[in-house]
Amino acid sequence: MGGIFMSYQQLTNEQQTDLPNSNKDKPNILFILADDVGQEVLSCYGGESYKTPHIDELARTGMRFQHTYSMPTCVPSRLTIMTGKYPTRFGDISWGDFPKSAEQNTFSNLMLDNGYVTGIAGKWQLCLLKDDPQHPARLGFQHSELFGRHEGPRYYEPLIYRNGHIRSDTKPFYGPDLYTRSIIEFMTKNQNKPFLAYYSMALCHEVTDDLETPVPRSPFDRYDSYPEMVAEMDRAVGRLVAALNALKLREKTLILFVADNGTPQNLIVRAEGKELIKEPIFSMQNGIKIPGGKATLTDGGTRVPMITNWPGTIKEGQVVEDLVDFTDFLPTFLDLAQAPQAISSNIDGFSFSDLLHGKGKSKRTWTYAEESVLPKPGGTEPSGVNSGLHYIRNVHWKLYNDGRLYDMINDRFEQAPILFENDTEISRNIRKELDLTFNSKFDDSHD
Template identity: 30%
Template sequence: MPIPKNFALLLALMIFISLRQQVHAQEPVPKTGSQRPPNLIWIMADDLGYGELGCYGQKVIATPHIDQMAREGMRFTQFYAGATVCAPSRSVLMTGQHHGHTRVRGNAGDKNPAAQALREHDITVARVLQQAGYHTALVGKWGLGDQGAASTGIPAKQGFDEFYGYLNQVHAHNHYPDFLWRNESRVTLPNKVVPVGQKGGGYAIEPLAFSDDLFADEAVRYVETHQERPFFLYWSMVVPHANNERNSALKNGTEVPDLGDYARQDWPAADQGHAAMITRMDSYVGRLLKVLKENDLAENTLVIFTSDNGPHNESNHNLSRFQPSGPYSGIKRSLTDGGIRVPFIAWWPGRIAPNSTSGHVGYFGDWMATAADLAGTKPPPNCDSISLVPTLMGQPEKQQSHEFLYWEFHEGGFRQAALHQGRWKGIRQGGPDQPLRLYDLQQDPAEKVNVAAEHPEIVAKISAYLATARTDSVDWPIIWQQGGKKGK
């Protein structure tokens, strides 16, 4: 008896559905949230050196939680800040443009606050993520906009849905301030402060509320209460930056609620305080990672830990005790690697291979393309940014690289530096016609030996790049050192 055509079609359809169900039964069930873009958290210490973490060779200061973060994630060995000082480094991070293209190129202070503020038409990574559907928050130190002439740069106008912290970095010197900002409102704190200067600087004589403790609480609250859609948290700590005003008055720029185990060390008070600030910072990171795990957010959250530039010497502490630059020369305000090479750890359980190390040469400007890539959108035009996603995902063969990285510095006379092919560092100061100093980082990571005479072709290549690397800025003109030249 022949089978009716309709029955044959129905039988075929039933077999097809059965096979599909068997295939899907063998596939892993997607974890909660895996179908949406990942949460992104950028944690940044302030003036923390490359060598001040155990996982980067520190022997004296304890950083167990960040060391564990490195064991569970990826540790980069040649990653660079956007600049060798605070504000321009943060501007590079936010805009994805290198130091010669970004809006803010130095610490302007009271003289020209508008020069240290992002403007209306600047596009930040927070804005890009906000437009891609992310909720965005800044906790801690901003430094790219303030009240008054610098108000174009306040966080609410630069892509952040929420803000809690300091607007300008002089105010942020004081770890025990008498107020902080929540969005555009001042929040009074119980600390009694001796004011110094006009920008909110000073030091507490009755220290009660430590700002970084408040920021840790705020960061935890944020991730616990913003799980309904992807979020970007920029957690910009103040530790271990010195309180410069306190150091001038009391010869100790460290501020921390508790010296912990360092109280038992036979060290000067500034050394005890500096170490305690870093270990306290480490505890904040451990607390956040624990909360991410407890809330089942870890496997859909990329966390970055880094520092805004090299280590400082403004707390009156002993650099030789801590060796904060590791094997590199220079500190904050130097264009040698000690001033700009920073710790950089990426943590994303289930996505980033644990206990992995990368020698990929990247810098802060790459966060723009990386975040946009992960959010499923595109970075704005005119960026100097390459996505780090291939490296993070264990596919270094697919990773693009920069031919050059660029930095400049304006304090005490203009200086320029460029890194070519991740190996050759060229530094110029004193004038555009002054000879370029050249260092081979592969053979001489401490940049002690000038090899310009042995490699004229590399000198010519870097010199040609430096001549065109930057765009003119009315706020940040080139003024060479005394006796040098002023020009474009």
């Protein structure tokens, strides 16, 4: 029987090898989305305030991107990742809601349709899981281990939904350890299939401060500091890489590490009675003191670290100046899944798969970000491209819709806006070029 089985298995393998789009040839994807981490945090970007050896090693042996741009806060960034479209495309949606019109065409559903097994762990900021516990499954995740949007603790004694059901065994544990373990178990279980493992980290977001009951503190009876969370984030990345090495999957797996937005401007550091005390966050980068910029459209809020690592495919030690934004992940993953036909023509993203393979540059020549003007649930504030501050930019120049133009090479912190009345011939031409790009892209801004 064994000999017959082996012959059949060999025949099956040969048949799979002959298929150009065989699942056998599709890389695994480990997509790590850190929470609230600006470029200045990581040592490989010149950060001096924290140690991130495991992430730095991914950069040293892989590809570090200098110009990756997010939305300024978590929900719009996650919506952009899932759909390959800017939030403004969806008109008036509430904070933390997901447009039903986009459910079938999420990157996870499309990867599932094209031969991948899909799993997610960590943060789910796209609905209230208590109201819709099967939402992750509907959006294409076969396995999920998630905390919901401000429904309960995410760190100590976390409230976790596993495949739509609340876990009852989390009380003694630290949430990030459970989320990391879930991703490792998912990769181990599916090591013989192409997998998409999406680790939507809790780290380094502060504890949730809007729960009716106090958020549990650590065993040391305090909240983790930002440096402690950075260290835990890096340790989790190290555990994931070690797991892939143990499974002998490193050369078959693309690791993509990115952050959802910049570093917070301040962080809850302790409780005084029922009051949660916050302090500002400053980090040193290349000798410069950098304030947190989350929730702003500055580089501190939207220019984020991104590292890719794929031994045997991505050459070591590359530093990339090409533009990337969060709409680009969906088409890139589908290209890697050998399913370019699944990429819709009406998304905003451009695949950078060729860039990863060393075969060319990114097709993106501009990027866009918008202020977080989505209303809270039950609110009536308008959203959309014309209702809040937004920008369009390239590597050198950045134009806001209020007319401010910045030379980002020489004015990184946006201290010297070029106004209409001060335009030179160069700035006037740049303004015209960016304006035309914006208007041609967003004439019809809503789906």
